Amino acid sequence: MLTPTNRRSFLKQAATVTATTALLPEVLADTMAKKPFFEISLAEWSLHKALFAKKITNLDFPALAKKEFGIGAVEYVNQFFKDKAQDTAYLNDLLMRCKDNGIKNHLIMIDGEGSLGEIDKAKRDKAVDNHKKWVECANYLGCKTIRVNAYGAGTAEEVAKAAVDGLVTLGEFAKKTGINVIVENHGGFSSNGQWLSGLMKQVGMKNVGTLPDFGNFCIKRKPGQRECEESYDRYQGTQELMPYAKGVSAKTYDFDEQGNCVETDYTRMMKIVKDSGFRGYAGIEYEGDKLDEYEGIKKTKALLERMV
Secondary structure, three states, rough: OOOOOHHHHHHHHHHHHHHHHHHHHHHHHHHHHHHOOOOOOOOEHHHHHHHHHHOOOOHHHHHHHHHHHOOOOOEHHHHHHOOOOOOOHHHHHHHHHHHHHEEEEEEEEEOOOOOOOOOOOOHHHHHHHHHHHHHHHHHHOOOOOEEEEOOOOOOOHHHHHHHHHHHHHHHHHHHOOOEEEEOOOOOOHHHOOHHHHHHHHHOOOOOOOEOOOOOOOOEEEEEOOOEEEEEOOHHHHHHHHHHHHHOHHHHEEEEOOOEEOOOOOOHHHHHHHHHHHOOOEEEEEEEEOOOHHHHHHHHHHHHHHOOO
């Protein structure tokens, strides 16, 4: 039996517990509100100069991401292990390196396997078949997504019609293993936000989406030059693509003395990303010439961390 003193003590403790419990939803809500709306991943293309120069290999990428840059999620580029998509010994080695370094595999960017927007059906079907091994490779590596291209020679309407067919066909195949197929604004019609978002509406599949790249809105370049002749507004384009985004590519080229990206207003751009309701990875993709790749990656990471 409780004595009067013990009863008072018990009631006081019970009231404290009740009050604390009542506050839990607010505490949890506050914690969730403070959780960043995006996580940082590293796109392998940021190191393309070192990779092409054979200073590093694709197998080195996971350890570099973690030890050099403190990043725990990676985005591969297929051309750096192009003949290894079905090489299980190689893939097991890569997986072991990821495990040893606590790395999560996020996506594989696919180039050189043909375009899903080819008007010629035979070529388009071949492109779809070429991509299937990368869907399987992504699944084997624990990636969630592959990035593809929707190029094609023809009118905007013709290429869109072909790309819908190619994306639906590949999307159906990828759906069996839970892999997403996403299209980047990567030149030509795909760098027109209205065109690419319209394409997504026509496809209408949950596992087919976009990868908005903050810097890839050049629709047409001057012949033989890098200079852009026709471009699409990057902020409008990103806003149009975000409803279908399953990742964003945080492209940077140059920085000012305060560490801000010169060509893109990241405060404005990341507000567009956040306001869309996006929750996912922002992949660092440094592509500048003024800084070495390692320094460019670190500056891009610092910029993204400020956006959080």
